[in-house]
Amino acid sequence: SLTPEEWVRQHFVHYLISEKGYPASLMANETMIRLNSLTKRCDTVVYDNSLRPVVICEFKKPDIEITQQVFDQVVRYNIVLKVKYLIVSNGMSHYCCKMNYEDMSFDYLQEIPEYGDL
Numbered sequence: 001s002l003t004p005e006e007w008v009r010q011h012f013v014h015y016l017i018s019e020k021g022y023p024a025s026l027m028a029n030e031t032m033i034r035l036n037s038l039t040k041r042c043d044t045v046v047y048d049n050s051l052r053p054v055v056i057c058e059f060k061k062p063d064i065e066i067t068q069q070v071f072d073q074v075v076r077y078n079i080v081l082k083v084k085y086l087i088v089s090n091g092m093s094h095y096c097c098k099m100n101y102e103d104m105s106f107d108y109l110q111e112i113p114e115y116g117d118l
Contacts, residue, residue, distance in 0.1 A: 004063075007061075009044060011091065013027060013044060020115055026049070035076060040076075046115075057089070065090070096111070096113070
């Protein structure tokens with residue numbers, strides 16, 4: 001049976017594919033990265049057509065509130081991948097931000113971008 005977090009991931013990935021035009025072939029789940037001396041897993045990474053990572057998605061089960069601490073987790077993963085977009089979802093609330101590497105900040109977006117706009 002699915003864990004609550006896996007349920008969120010499957011439904012959100014389906015939404016990205018069916019509603020936002022994300023190609024399933026350019027999405028990878030449980031992507032391993034090395035962060036300092038630790039091995040971590042990103043829930044879902046979306047790649048561009050040149051296979052460069054452009055989005056990190058982090059999923060939590062529905063009863064986990066999306067806090068700054070949760071968002072900081074995906075920001076740490078991005079130290080390695082340096083993507084343009086970060087998404088965090090618990091299935092109820094979804095947050096997406098676009099990275100600005102010039103001033104090392106990010107802007108929260110009103111909605112998740114279409115794949116063609118990444």
